[in-house]
Structure formats: C-alpha cells, structure tokens
Amino acid sequence: MTGGIDIMAEGGCGGEPVGGEPDREPGPSDSLRTWGAVQQALREHAGYSRAEFADLVRFSKHTVESVELGRRMPDESYVVRSEELLGNTGALRKSSKYVTRGRGDVGLAAWFRQWARLERVAVSLYTYECRLVPGLLQSEEYARALFENRLPLLTEEQTEAQIEARLERQRMLRERPTVPFHFIVEESVFRRRLGGRDVLRGQLELVLELTAPPNVLLQVMPTEAEFHACMDGSVQLLETPEGRQLAYSEGQENGRLISGRKEVRTLQQRYDTLRSQALNPQDSRGLLERLRGEL
Numbered sequence: 001m002t003g004g005i006d007i008m009a010e011g012g013c014g015g016e017p018v019g020g021e022p023d024r025e026p027g028p029s030d031s032l033r034t035w036g037a038v039q040q041a042l043r044e045h046a047g048y049s050r051a052e053f054a055d056l057v058r059f060s061k062h063t064v065e066s067v068e069l070g071r072r073m074p075d076e077s078y079v080v081r082s083e084e085l086l087g088n089t090g091a092l093r094k095s096s097k098y099v100t101r102g103r104g105d106v107g108l109a110a111w112f113r114q115w116a117r118l119e120r121v122a123v124s125l126y127t128y129e130c131r132l133v134p135g136l137l138q139s140e141e142y143a144r145a146l147f148e149n150r151l152p153l154l155t156e157e158q159t160e161a162q163i164e165a166r167l168e169r170q171r172m173l174r175e176r177p178t179v180p181f182h183f184i185v186e187e188s189v190f191r192r193r194l195g196g197r198d199v200l201r202g203q204l205e206l207v208l209e210l211t212a213p214p215n216v217l218l219q220v221m222p223t224e225a226e227f228h229a230c231m232d233g234s235v236q237l238l239e240t241p242e243g244r245q246l247a248y249s250e251g252q253e254n255g256r257l258i259s260g261r262k263e264v265r266t267l268q269q270r271y272d273t274l275r276s277q278a279l280n281p282q283d284s285r286g287l288l289e290r291l292r293g294e295l
Helices: 030-046 050-057 061-068 076-085 091-098 113-121 140-148 156-175 187-191 197-210 261-277 281-294
Strands: 124-129 181-186 216-221 235-239 245-251 254-258
Touching (some): 030 061, 030 091, 050 076, 061 156, 113 156, 113 235, 140 197, 181 187, 181 261, 187 197, 187 216, 187 281, 197 281, 216 261, 216 281, 245 261, 254 261
Parallel strands (some): 124 181, 181 216
Antiparallel strands (some): 124 235, 235 245, 245 254
C-alpha cells in the first residue's frame, strides 16, 4: 500500500504483485478437466475427429479442444448436442450439473486478477478505452487476433486460456441485468481492422448485440471531437457493494488498482466530462451500424 493506493500486478500469465509473493497461475477445476476428458474419450470411441465433432455440435474446433482440455465450461447447448451424438446415455448431461469452473483467474494476467475479482461483485462499472475493444465486449475472433498479434508470441495453450478467460468475464453482461455497465470507446478502435474485414464485422455485430440491453450503454468518442477529457489514456472505474469507489489503469505489461480518494475522484471527473463530449448512445449505435454496413 502506498498513499492509500493498492498497486498489484493483475493481468497476463505469470505476473507478480509488486512487493509481494508471485501470483501463481491458477488451474482449472478437477471436475472441469474430468468432464472434458470423458467427453473426449466418448468422441474418440465414436470415431469423430475434433473437426468433425465441432461441425456436428456447431461449435468451433477451438471450443471443442478447450472443453476437452478442461479450459472452458461446456455451454448447455454444447452438452445437449454432445449427448445426442455420443450415445444419448444421459451421462454427459447429468454429470455436467456438477462441473465447476474453479478459480475464475485462469488465463488472466497477474496484474489484472484483483480488478477482475472486483468486477464480479461491482454494483456499477465504467470503462474508457482508446486502444482496442474493451475485453467485456470482444468477440472470440477479435480476441484471438489480438492474442495472436502479441509479442513475445504465446503458445497455443496460453492463447486459448486467455480467450476462455475473456469470454468468461463477458458472461457478466448477460448474467447481471440490473448492474449498470457503461463504455466509452474511441471511434478509431472500431475502424481498425484487427484480424481482417470479417473479424471486424463480427466484432461490430457483437458490440451492437451486447449493448442493446438498457443496463449496458456504449458511447463512441468521435475522432473529429475538438475536446477530450481523457487524453492520459484508458481507465476503468467501479463501485463496490460497500460503496467504495475504485479505479484501474493499465499500460505495457502492468496494471494499477487505484483506491486513493483524491485520485479516484479526479479520474471520475475526467470520465464524467468525457461522457458529455462523446456521442450519445443512440448516435453511437448509428455510427457502428454505418461502419458495419461499409464492410
């Protein structure tokens, strides 16, 4: 703790908290690994390759691999379709009820984990992003392109773990319909064709879908804006159930959780001002729809 500010490494694989013990990379739960291994054995016994099985259950090959290796929770539709293909004995369906995720930190950068834990219980969450689509709004294809562009290069296992963690965090938007989620994102972010035209089109479609509910608002900061209150970079703000206001700022290979009242108040003031400078939610959706139509 320094001057009321809690500084801790919180995001990618293998980081270490400042001034503390290494934040060791957590592993998936035993039940998740076991369910995946059983499903894999049944698939192989039935004579399906992963690619063939993926087509039949209507999920990607990457998803099938992640489920079988215990990195991803099987969706209900995945369980039902797998059950139908692999004998329809009821074993997969019944056992899926006892599968747990284990710690939700798998695949999160060490410097991001503390903030991710706070996100799960926050009563409100506000995000300004000027570099890329916020993690809570990223499509699987966009996230994959992002991690495949990372240097030094990640292993396939590291890439899959980080993608799964990102998609798992995203469940909050669907599972917490009474929590206000607010995003301000630079227009240039939605114009950058990371991963190609098709990836960007899919990303725009997902953002429009995720920000449709009344508790999830998106404002785009137009490139042509003459005033900008957050030129110092991206920031996230949240309120805890106890009413504490906290902030988070991230840079190259590091992140900082901010709890000092004066600093949080300054960041909140900047964010509030930026809200008045950005396009309103309706105009922001209109801009994204136009960008999607141009692809």
